[in-house]
Amino acid sequence: MAAMPTDPAAPWRGVRRLLAVRLDNLGDVLMTTPALAAIKQALPGVHTTLLASPAGAALQPHLPDVDEVITFEAPWVQSRCTAAQAGPAVQDLVQRLAAGRFDAVVVFTVCTQSALPMAMVAMQAGIPLRLAHCRENPYHLLSHWVRDAEVPGDGMRHEVQRQLDLLAAVGIAPPAQGLPGRPATGLRFMPAPADAASLAAKLAQAGMDPAAPWFVVHPGASAESRRYPAERFAKAAQAVAEAGGGHAVIVGGPAEAALVQAARPAQAPSTALVGGLSLGELAALIAGARITLCNNSGPAHIAAALGAPVVVLYALTNPQHTPWQTPARVLSHDVPCRNCLRSVCPMGHHACLLGVPADVVADAAVRLMHATPLATAPA
Incomplete structure (x- = not known):
């Protein structure tokens, strides 16, 4: 069984290349933007790459805290990828992420999704720090495991809070500053002047x-x-x-x-x-x-x-x-x-x-x- 480090936050302070994973819809990516802002504000100089579905990747020009976007239709999420295409697509992703030499990955999910497929991909790509919510014991697939006991129901925390709580497990605080005129923990969308x-x-x-x-x-x-x-x-x-x-x-x-x-x-x-x-x-x-x-x-x-x-x-x-x-x-x-x-x-x-x-x-x-x-x- 993988044990959490004595100080879970310590390894994350040196992260310079981080992969943020959000593989579902456009709205889900928007609800993750406060967490992306938290990463940028907590880790000075970090280069953040977002791995997103085509719908989420469409936000790229309007995400102020993302430096790069990789588009991927995950076979374990609703996808147009066929069974025959799934294996080669995942293998290609492993190679691309390995070439990116990421220090860390954060897999953002809702409580009904499993982070384990993406954790396996990240481990194969050689990403040493891997953080996610997970319901079952991930053993070595995650270096930093936040147990997911959440079930859909009245009174459950908002999706935005879920992702901020995930980052808090490795010492990344909520963002202290939002876009002009918006709350610090507000969703972030940067309109283009034109x-x-x-x-x-x-x-x-x-x-x-x-x-x-x-x-x-x-x-x-x-x-x-x-x-x-x-x-x-x-x-x-x-x-x-x-x-x-x-x-x-x-x-x-x-x-x-x-x-x-x-x-x-x-x-x-x-x-x-x-x-x-x-x-x-x-x-x-x-x-x-x-x-x-x-x-x-x-x-x-x-x-x-x-x-x-x-x-x-x-x-x-x-x-x-x-x-x-x-x-x-x-x-x-x-x-x-x-x-x-x-x-x-x-x-x-x-x-x-x-x-x-x-x-x-x-x-x-x-x-x-x-x-x-x-x-x-x-x-």
Whole structure:
């Protein structure tokens, strides 16, 4: 059995090349940015490389505490990698990491993921310091093991806190300084200076006055279980527009065209943008909006990183991922099957979302938009 060093923090003080691993979605990487900031602030001069999925790697231009990104579709995470491709892909990763001569690796996971596959890769690549949460005894796969006793449930710590607690096990304190105007432990997204200008040009090209007030509706989510009905988003958007929210901008990726069209308000002025925005432009759109309405998906975490107000239709699949340190309203309907962790509703009723009427969404948006006290969430 591998024993923790007498002073677990001692070996980490000399780390100069560190690999941070976060292999799931864009929002998960954003929720890891306070931990990445902690690493940068605790280890002066450290070069930080992020190993991320293609979705997470898209954040590269906007991550102030990451020096380099390696993109990898891990076979042990949701991946388009086939069984035949998996072995060679992992072997190639081992070689690439070995060439990187990293001093340490931190594997960031949620409590339902295993860090052991990545720990094995890191050990084969010769990375001497290997830190992760792990439920079972990792023996020599990890040099620094934080036992994971966490299970999904009400009252569990937020995902951001989980990653900061992991680093605390090796003496890395939470960040003492955030981006301008943001909390020290806030999510971090660095807009590019040209994003706002290019967004304005695209809004004008779409027939909208970029100087007019707007609000954002994003009806998509990667998992079907986390999608509030687009038609209800449309009703809520109509009410928000009538309450002075301005022009409705409905956005989504190329595969979400039908959702975007279904989420447009029936009568209020609106603009649909399908797959036409870069990540930086989407962030500029959210930053300039009076309010954003969305599911528990990437835009909710972009809003949190920017300190922008957001109303989230929050499917009760995982309690850890609510908006972090930003003005927010989180709406759901309590159900006995909460914390199911499923991408498709196992009961078929979607009650945790369908139990939230569109007028409740609109009311929450208008109240938050005008910064008035919010009512208690519906049961």
